[in-house]
Amino acid sequence: MTNADDDLFVEKTRQALRDSENELDADVQSRLRQARRQAVASLEARRPVFLRPWVLAPIGSMAAVALAVGLYLGQGGEELSFPGDEAFTVAQDMELLDELEFVAWMVLEDERASG
Amino acid sequence: MADAANVAELNEFLAGVEKRAFRMAQIAVKDTEEALDIVQDTMLTLVRKYAEKPAAEWRPLFYRILKNRITDSHRRNVVRRKVIAWFAPSSDDGEPLDPIENAPGRESDTPDVRMALDGARDALSTAIGRLPNRQREAFMLRVWEGLNVAQTSVAMRCSEGSVKTHYSRAVHSLRELLEDYRS
Structure with missing residues (x-):
């Protein structure tokens, strides 16, 4: 063998x-x-409820419908605009200028009072 | 946590081993219903205990569980035979009658069907079934499932040296048992 x-x-x-x-x-x-x-x-059966296909599928469908409706309603209208960094910075600057004007006014008032 | 990919991968793995596992169990316990129960239990145990393990580890773990279930079945049958022998009525010559053994057989036990099933493949299954448990396990896992020595040692929970010894003896025994069918 x-x-x-x-x-x-x-x-x-x-x-x-x-x-x-x-x-x-x-x-x-x-x-x-x-x-x-x-x-x-x-x-x-051990998977969390929110991860099961029969739960995820309807949620996904609802999200898709909501997106579709949103896009449909958004057609022909104004573009959606969101405050960007630039707008935010300008707003901050305006607040600062207001404060500076206020401080300047206070200084002038003090000087006038002191004579 | 089981994700969808894990579920699909596990399903694919089980689909790939279920028929082979069934045949292995059937040869070992010589009973179709018992073999189906063993495979079902093996699948459930793998899923419950080891689904989170890396997929590469499933195969040896699956066959380890299968081997344990087959061993459990053998033990139950030994106890069952002892109980039957204890309570069974005796025949005329004083030997206890085994009611299971004397019950009418299944349809597949009829002479016509047996003749049709007769052949080299059945002789092979019978010969493998006659091997001592450890030799049969080593042979089936190495030859049939194609596990390497290391994987087989994990499945059998023994050293690699023992796997080699059992396997070598199994091949030697089978060649002798199947001498008539060699061509």
């Missing part, structure tokens, strides 16, 4: 065993599928 004989024997055996997997009757195959679905479903 040589290693080559062993290898050949093992290869033939492997092939025969793998062939036998494909000859399972329909009932057994169906029950295996069912067992697998059950096992996978038990994993699904």
Whole structure:
């Protein structure tokens, strides 16, 4: 008995065993599928509710509808504008100028009072 | 936490091993219903305990669980046979009658069906089923499932040296048992 004989024997055996997997009757195959679905479903059951497909799907649909309605209503109207950095900076500057004017007025009033 | 990708990957893995696992269990316990129960239990246990493990680790873990379930089944059957032998009525020659053994067989046990099933492949299944447990496990995991020595040692919970010894003995025994079918 040589290693080559062993290898050949093992290869033939492997092939025969793998062939036998494909000859399972329909009932057994169906029950295996069912067992697998059950096992996978038990994993699904452990997922947080908000991550489950039947929860995510309606939420996604609602978001899509809301976006579509928003785009439809937005057609032909003014462009949506948001305060950017520049506008924000100008507003800050205006406040500062107001404060400077106030301080300047106070200084002048003090000088006038002191005579 | 299980995400959708994890669920899909696990489903794909189980789909890839379910038939082979069933055949392995069927050869080991020689009973279709018992084999189906064993595979179902193995799948559930893998999912509950090891779904979060990296996918590369699932295969040896799956076969370790399968091996444990088969061992449990063998133990239950030993106890069952002892209980039956204890309570069973005796035959005329004083030997206890095994009601399971004497019950009418399934349809597949009829002579016609048996003849149709007779052949090299069945001889192979029978021969593998006759191997000592550890040899059968090593042979099925190495040859059939294609696990390497390290993965097989994880599945069998033994050293790599033991895997090699069991495997070598299994090949030797099977070649002898299947001598008539060699061509």
